[in-house]
Amino acid sequence: MREEDSGSLRSLRESNRERVVQALRVLGVASRAEVARWTGLSRSTVSSIVTELLAAGIVVDRADDGRSSSAGRPPALIALDPAAGIAVGVDFGKRHLAVAAADLSHRILAEEWVEIPEDYQAEEGIDQAADLVETVLADSEADSERVLGVGMGLPGPVHRSGVVGSSAILPGWAGMPWAERLAERLGLRVWLGNDANLGALAEGTWGAGRGTGAFVYLKLATGIGAGIVIDGKLFEGAGGTAGEIGHTTLDETGEICRCGGRGCLETYAAGAAIARMLSHSRGEDLDVDMVLSRAAAGDPACRRALLEAGRHIGVAVANLCNLVNPERIVVGGSMGYAGDLLLDPLRESVGLRAIPSAAEDVEIVPGELGERAELLGAVALVLHDAGPAWSGRAPAMQQAATAETKTSRARVRS
Amino acid sequence: MREEDSGSLRSLRESNRERVVQALRVLGVASRAEVARWTGLSRSTVSSIVTELLAAGIVVDRADDGRSSSAGRPPALIALDPAAGIAVGVDFGKRHLAVAAADLSHRILAEEWVEIPEDYQAEEGIDQAADLVETVLADSEADSERVLGVGMGLPGPVHRSGVVGSSAILPGWAGMPWAERLAERLGLRVWLGNDANLGALAEGTWGAGRGTGAFVYLKLATGIGAGIVIDGKLFEGAGGTAGEIGHTTLDETGEICRCGGRGCLETYAAGAAIARMLSHSRGEDLDVDMVLSRAAAGDPACRRALLEAGRHIGVAVANLCNLVNPERIVVGGSMGYAGDLLLDPLRESVGLRAIPSAAEDVEIVPGELGERAELLGAVALVLHDAGPAWSGRAPAMQQAATAETKTSRARVRS
DNA sequence: GTGCCATTGTTCGGAACCCGGACAAACCTA
């Protein structure tokens, strides 16, 4: 048992408080009774916790919602106070940089998306991101005191230590703790995450992964990555780099990959590989987006390329299904928009290669959040990880509650 | 939130009680103070819980352990009452059937291991297992009232529904809920598990997987399977069939595998495949054990076969490391005994093919429990899953505690 | 409109629980 205080009454209260917040995160606007039903706690307990949260300014009354009231006393609606915290998300891509600021209810307050030149260097990237964060925060008119922190998504392995691993997309970034740099530059706390993991977080919270016990988010873009979510929690593995499906060996004698392996999936089916292959055979300079739009328009070579990519990806996904046996696979990333042009051969491959029970258990669907999945995930990363910061605020919160409550049954030791 | 009663005081007590039991499971014989330190609970809480457990007969005093006492009052040692429950484990292999009975402290009371003809049918297997369970229970002189249940391990995918999937080892078993049959025959509750998962459970509890955040048990025998343990809990996936690494596609154009795929790892490197290959080239009928002993004796062809198997397995394990990023991989199963003859090429393969950070994070070690891993895991399955049965007994337990305690501060409503 | 009903939110008492401190017990060392 490594938890520091689990088992105590305090931790029980804390987990119940977190549960109420989670309920409001999911329900949006709700009455205390609804929260009680959702959490399984009694109305009295919920009432007590909500009183604390109100005093702490985490929750606010929401006068009325215009909902048709049923028989009985009309509920007093509450919701998370959007103004209680601002989370910033930063998403680095191969050629784009996106930044968004959102409140606790996940409403996006301001957002920026800029194209940046390929193969930009890390320093430039960080600088530009910092500038953009400042712009976005200014646009959102957020109280700077309320900014909880910044979530930063990178397309490559992110080790638990905070060091970025070698990546096919951002080769120059390896080996340095760039999150710290951004944190220093902005004076804000920064959480770092792999882009596929962040996409998984987002799709699992608001998108196609909701309500599953185990699902995998597959990001098909310039590179190929995956994020594994188990029981609503991201599974990151020992070092934080779980989900690197792009380096599944498809052919032991294949092309040497940047990762040091041979015949990795990425060398066959990543956006970069497809574009390179078609550019070569066509003699013109294509990128993934062009391939996708031409395929949609009916270009046979581009369709064929997607079909083969789907099959190749399907082999790796079949392996994944055998190993992880997920309930659902959510496909996102720019190539995910190819729809069934890519998904059908992928499904076919999985059906042929995964063991029958695993193939039957899994459902392969496109993502619901589109190209903003990673960005939303970066925001979610802050909201989830900064959530426990409320427990840091808890003493103050309880004092506030005490001051508010006349019959101060709750008191704080020191 | 689906838990029925989590968040309440009762559930807190229950989880603390379970924690104390878990501490005793791990520590064996211990003082209350040691348990308090291990669990992080206060001495008073532990004392109170232990009083309950003593009254319920789950825990007993262990007069003295002959341990050299340090300065201070000598501890009053306690331990789980071995007589409080008996768990039976059944392990089906390709050519063997093993049954063991163990007490709560995991001491094996009786054990049987019989060779059975290859390709035995399911009905025969179940019958023979039932007979053997009865023999073992008789040998162990166990009070039949105290038998908690039977854990049953099968070498093939076991779906959550209880239906056995198609397996290369037990082809005739697919599609039927054999656990129910055994349960009816014995009049005992039966838990069903995949053999690799059970091995993982065992190695994670007592063997080479202890203390890891995420580890994988790799069973290399007639077939190849894996069990994934995350935070001490078995990860089984949506349908309960996670870990089927044996059907990783190594070559899309390879031999057709029993599972319906092509070029699966098992067709290259499973014990059955190696034996078949060598038998063919030698013109004599070899089985895995013979290959292993000859390799150990220096036979070059057998050594070569193991080397190549190791490399092939390494490819699939590298994929697994990329996806799951485990901290450790524990290799068991009969082929695991080949030691570095197999593990060195396996490690080499992983080093070459897994992404560097994942390869650095992982440690590949042989299992510590040998051929009994699966059997012990079957026992552990019962002890873990029947553990919560104590909560069913909890009311009685509390009444007992009340009767025992003079100043009965604890009371029970109904 | 009036009385009944359903639902909600609050409050209060009861009970369960954990913790810290006090204390006796028991052993070791000097």
Add this chain to the structure above:
DNA sequence: TAGGTTTGTCCGGGTTCCGAACAATGGCAC
């Protein structure tokens, strides 16, 4: 033998959850 140390128990204090009772509030039947 005295002092120190660790252990197990007990008690008081404080926290927490729950159930029941109650007031508030609006819908609905008549």
